[in-house]
Amino acid sequence: MPELTLLAWALLAISAVLVGISKTALPGANTISIAIFAALLPARESTGALLLLLIVADMFAIWAYRKHADWTVLRRLVPTVLAGLLLGAGFLAVADDAGVRRVIGVILLLVIGITLWRRWAAHRSTRGGTTVAPTTTGAPTSSSEASTPTRGARRAQAAIYGTLGGFTTMVANAAGPVMSMYFLASRFSMKTFLGTAAWFFAVVNLVKLPFSIGLGLITGPTLLMDLALVPAVVIGALAGRWLVARMNQVLFERLVVVLTIGGAVYLLL
Template identity: 55%
Template sequence: MLDLLPSLGALAWTLLAVAAVLVGLSKTALPGLGTVAAALFAAVLPARASTAALLLLLILGDIFALTIYRRHADWPTLVRLIPAVAVGLLLGAAFLAVSDDAWVRRGIGVILLVLMTVTVWQKVHPRIKERSQKRRRIERGAYGSLSGFTTMVANAGGAAMSLYLISAGFSVKAFLGTAAWFFAVINLTKVPISIGLGLITPATLVLDLLLAPAVVIGALIGKWIGARIKQSVFEWAVIGFTVVGAVYLVI
């Protein structure tokens, strides 16, 4: 990949810089933007290389998110998600080791669109939110495993988790705090797996070093937005950005 960096043109670097800013914004204000950032990276870099490069920038964004929202996390929710997410991560790692990920991206996009439809339906029909404990366990397992798988394969786990937290009725700060801890742990877990698969290279580190300031800028802008955004605007923004990212994965 080192020989690829000098060949990147102005447009490619601009898209990568915009994506890096969106990473920062997604961690501290609008989680749905993370899927858009993943789409931009995949449009500029080879799919496997883009996954590794974006991972390290996401970890930088996680640091800012934890600094701002770490006290607002819902720990019981995080603990209950661990088994399903672990299964998803292992399945995603196995898939990356043996398969091309083009077709599975389309499948992930379709699944996210279906989940988004269910989430919107629940918002429009509040009574649907009255769910049994068994149904909640099934939803937690489905969303958790999908989040683990999609974050390993396409760095798109934020979309599935965002829809889950919205459907569970989390406030803005509780949402961001819970997501911050969740993805900080998940992304750190992915590092040794990515190294073992040969996805993180010296070229990856050089690229991320150049893009790191853009993540910081996005995170600081997101901090300002997160302190002011209304709950309803936040929820619909997350849903809207998730749709954009899912459509990209489909096409």
């Protein structure tokens, strides 16, 4: 078991709760967990430790939303996600701990930048008189964004988001916000969004498991630590299932943005 202070264990437990909530209520909310794990543990080992907790939470997400996945979209993502996973595994094989830490910080900042840009664009469309509709994360989407994309556009989106999602999930378990943007662009209802995300990450995380073991990211001490944190994941997953129809997602997302930026800047410095 890693030697950690009481405060560190408390922060890890909070992170584990957020992992559960992110799978059953707020996709992408676990960016805070990524930052905390990478700050408290060696950056490379943090990805392996978090992966095991994500797999536990995936099982709860599938149980809750197993009937709502869009399998057409999932099949479209398979080739590009696999390519991204291989790129990420290659990077982890050659990068040192400091390099991985910096990449995690940069990835988080990029993801937050994309999120803020989309909100600004939606706000500008609203001020310009464009009709907006709520999305599954509480941020508005303009009617122009809601138009049906062409087949070529769908393939391009799958290639870009799939590759980036595969790379970020392998390197930093940070594909949640990236794939959330893709699922929002696919105009999913809330349950279809959560169901598609549940199956996507369950499969991807299981595929990542042998890579993580082979790279030495998952060890005996990691397993012991995760066993201690599993109850917190379960609490978070059940709380997310209860909160999904009741939580003020806009306020929570703003807190996620602020805390994730702080965590990413800390990792970079």
